Amino acid sequence: MATLELQGLAKRFGKTTVLHGVDLALTDGEMLVIVGASGCGKSTLLRLVAGLEEPSAGRILLDGVDITGRDPARRDIAMVFQNYALYPHMSVFDNMAYGLKLKGMKRPEIARKIEEAADTLGLSALLGRKPRELSGGQRQRVAMGRAIVREPKLFLFDEPLSNLDAKLRVQVRADIRKLQKRLKVTSLYVTHDQIEAMTLADRLIVMHEGRAAQIGAPTAVFDKPADRYVASFIGEPAMNFCSATLIAGGTAARLDAGPTVDLPDGARAGADDTRITIGIRPQHALLSTGADAMPLTVELIEPLGSETLIHGRLADGSEFMLRVAGPAPAAETIKISLPAHYLHVFDAESGKRLEPLTPALSAPAMP
Amino acid sequence: MERRTLFNGRLLPAVLVLPQLAITILFFILPAYKAFAESVRATDAFGLHTSFVGFANFLHLARSNLYQHAMIRTGVFCVAVTVLAMAAGLVLAVFADRAIKGRAIYRTLLIWPYAIAPAIASVIFVFLLQPQIGLITNLLGRLGIDFDYATNGGQAFLLIILIAAWKQVSYNFIFYVAGLQSVPRSVIEAATLDGARGFHRFRTMIWPLLTPTTFFLIIVNFVYAAFDTFALIFALTAGGPGTATETLVVKVYRDGVINLDLGGSAAQSVILMAIIVGLTAIQFRYTGKRAVS
Ligand SMILES: Nc1ncnc2c1ncn2[C@@H]1O[C@H](COP(=O)(O)OP(=O)(O)OP(=O)(O)O)[C@@H](O)[C@H]1O
Numbered sequence: 001m002a003t004l005e006l007q008g009l010a011k012r013f014g015k016t017t018v019l020h021g022v023d024l025a026l027t028d029g030e031m032l033v034i035v036g037a038s039g040c041g042k043s044t045l046l047r048l049v050a051g052l053e054e055p056s057a058g059r060i061l062l063d064g065v066d067i068t069g070r071d072p073a074r075r076d077i078a079m080v081f082q083n084y085a086l087y088p089h090m091s092v093f094d095n096m097a098y099g100l101k102l103k104g105m106k107r108p109e110i111a112r113k114i115e116e117a118a119d120t121l122g123l124s125a126l127l128g129r130k131p132r133e134l135s136g137g138q139r140q141r142v143a144m145g146r147a148i149v150r151e152p153k154l155f156l157f158d159e160p161l162s163n164l165d166a167k168l169r170v171q172v173r174a175d176i177r178k179l180q181k182r183l184k185v186t187s188l189y190v191t192h193d194q195i196e197a198m199t200l201a202d203r204l205i206v207m208h209e210g211r212a213a214q215i216g217a218p219t220a221v222f223d224k225p226a227d228r229y230v231a232s233f234i235g236e237p238a239m240n241f242c243s244a245t246l247i248a249g250g251t252a253a254r255l256d257a258g259p260t261v262d263l264p265d266g267a268r269a270g271a272d273d274t275r276i277t278i279g280i281r282p283q284h285a286l287l288s289t290g291a292d293a294m295p296l297t298v299e300l301i302e303p304l305g306s307e308t309l310i311h312g313r314l315a316d317g318s319e320f321m322l323r324v325a326g327p328a329p330a331a332e333t334i335k336i337s338l339p340a341h342y343l344h345v346f347d348a349e350s351g352k353r354l355e356p357l358t359p360a361l362s363a364p365a366m367p
Numbered sequence: 368m369e370r371r372t373l374f375n376g377r378l379l380p381a382v383l384v385l386p387q388l389a390i391t392i393l394f395f396i397l398p399a400y401k402a403f404a405e406s407v408r409a410t411d412a413f414g415l416h417t418s419f420v421g422f423a424n425f426l427h428l429a430r431s432n433l434y435q436h437a438m439i440r441t442g443v444f445c446v447a448v449t450v451l452a453m454a455a456g457l458v459l460a461v462f463a464d465r466a467i468k469g470r471a472i473y474r475t476l477l478i479w480p481y482a483i484a485p486a487i488a489s490v491i492f493v494f495l496l497q498p499q500i501g502l503i504t505n506l507l508g509r510l511g512i513d514f515d516y517a518t519n520g521g522q523a524f525l526l527i528i529l530i531a532a533w534k535q536v537s538y539n540f541i542f543y544v545a546g547l548q549s550v551p552r553s554v555i556e557a558a559t560l561d562g563a564r565g566f567h568r569f570r571t572m573i574w575p576l577l578t579p580t581t582f583f584l585i586i587v588n589f590v591y592a593a594f595d596t597f598a599l600i601f602a603l604t605a606g607g608p609g610t611a612t613e614t615l616v617v618k619v620y621r622d623g624v625i626n627l628d629l630g631g632s633a634a635q636s637v638i639l640m641a642i643i644v645g646l647t648a649i650q651f652r653y654t655g656k657r658a659v660s
Pocket residue numbers: 013018036037038039040041042043044045192
């Protein structure tokens with residue numbers, strides 16, 4: 001159990017900067033999930049914390065102690081690797097005992113701890129086997145067991161489920177979460193699977209090109225994505241974006257596709273005619289017959305069983321996706337409306353989220 | 368999966384395997400047969416008279432002190448060369464694996480000795496170690512060490528061990544570098560995070576994972592030391608002084624070609640053949656098994 005703090009952690013490989021200074025603080029027992037597209041620097045961040053790479057700048061504090069330059073063998077951090085990295089020449093028991101022996105623990109104590117962990121993970125019958133005699137799921141559990149028997153200050157997970165089949169993944173995901181909650185070990189968990197991220201995380205950090213695009217609770221990130229990248233990355237299927245201009249003093253927007261939508265939660269900063277992007281998730285847009293409905297030319301229909309995905313194009317030619325309950329209406333052009341309270345507003349240029357101006361903020365700025 | 372190519376007819380496959388078959392027959396089967404044939408005969412020094420003697424040649428060898436000594440000498444030689452060459456190859460490979468800058472150059476340089484013909488290697492060492500004018504001989508002389516491999520049997524034996532090992536280091540180096548590269552990096556990293564460092568990590572993690580390589584190299588080095596060092600030894604000491612550097616292969620040559628005891632020499636060849644077949648069988652058996660699992 002520990003707290004972890006990263007201060008301006010940066011990493012360059014030669015000329016390419018992989019991490020541009022990440023600041024992060026984990027409270028004791030927290031599960032923080034790092035999510036982002038391939039190559040955005042997730043593994044690098046994890047390896048810096050583990051001490052397997054040296055940071056180019058910044059500090060790492062574990063329990064308030066600066067461990068930035070400390071030997072990885074002396075950090076008391078356990079990591080579960082994507083390929084599990086089990087010791088191929090050792091039995092399951094010895095795999096788990098290796099770190100304990102190095103700690104100088106006595107044999108009976110080691111045996112007791114391993115039996116306990118094996119019990120939790122359902123590995124008791126497999127302790128004598130070599131890694132090559134195990135299935136993928138069993139190997140994954142051994143890797144977990146090896147990490148938990150050591151009772152480290154910090155768990156690091158680098159996509160530990162990506163080599164499992166879809167069904168097993170869901171189950172192991174839940175197991176990991178339960179285990180982590182019970183053991184209350186502070187954890188950093190890397191994944192590029194956003195469902196994994198949403199379900200596991202106390203807090204999420206969405207990484208984009210070596211920067212933390214947003215840090216927050218999963219629901220907060222989902223409900224109020226900080227920029228267009230986060231909005232498109234979190235949520236499946238991805239959010240729709242429509243170009244628009246700000247009108248009526250920032251209280252409404254005119255979509256390029258035609259209709260005008262109100263922004264009932266408050267005015268956005270910016271003069272009229274400022275270019276913005278309106279975002280809405282496919283499940284939030286509605287089939288409609290109302291006067292403000294806009295036409296969508298249907299291009300593809302994907303039935304998902306109880307729901308249907310409708311791909312189409314708006315009047316201005318931009319793509320739009322709609323997720324509706326039940327089957328899709330049998331028409332080449334349908335009419336949809338965008339409920340005002342589900343709209344996300346982003347600056348067209350910077351992609352940053354535009355929050356409604358609260359009364360305090362809309363007061364004239366101090367000179 | 369095994370790849371099979373199918374040919375129609377019989378002529379083409381026959382023609383294709385013919386050269387290999389011819390080489391095998393001419394250079395392996397025929398000499399081996401000759402050796403077997405000669406080993407049960409006695410021929411006089413002029414080659415005029417040959418008689419069948421059964422296993423007399425072998426019995427003679429079994430009772431011969433000289434032969435037993437040569438056998439022990441060869442054993443010591445093989446073990447010494449194998450241990451030295453493999454240890455040096457492993458140490459260099461570990462460093463090459465760690466080196467970040469100049470890695471490619473370092474590796475290439477270390478592979479060079481392997482490309483030198485054995486006899487040439489001996490000539491180079493003669494330049495360095497010649498009892499009167501050798502470079503190293505003079506240096507050793509200044510340190511008060513009287514080095515003369517031409518008269519001192521112990522020194523001569525040590526010398527052929529060193530040169531034979533030196534030539535084989537490259538080979539072991541290459542295999543150990545490859546072996547080290549096949550140890551997954553994440554396994555080493557996991558061991559590090561478990562708290563293992565330095566030599567302990569090497570002993571408990573890397574060395575066991577190199578076992579297949581080590582086993583393969585032991586056999587190869589043994590065979591090399593026992594059979595492939597003839598040119599090297601012959602060019603340097605010709606088995607002398609006395610019999611100080613007379614390993615089994617050198618003895619075959621000396622007894623057969625110089626002392627003209629063809630039957631005895633042939634019997635020795637047959638024994639060597641049996642040894643090499645045995646070693647190869649062991650290697651095939653174990654490395655073959657590993658490849659399957
Ligand atoms: N040792 C290295 N030398 C040079 N570049 C590297 C090195 N390690 C990583 N990189 C680069 O850093 C970037 C981030 O890599 P990283 O492994 O952290 O990505 P990731 O977010 O974990 O991606 P993935 O989801 O595919 O695992 C990549 O562009 C990669 O090419």
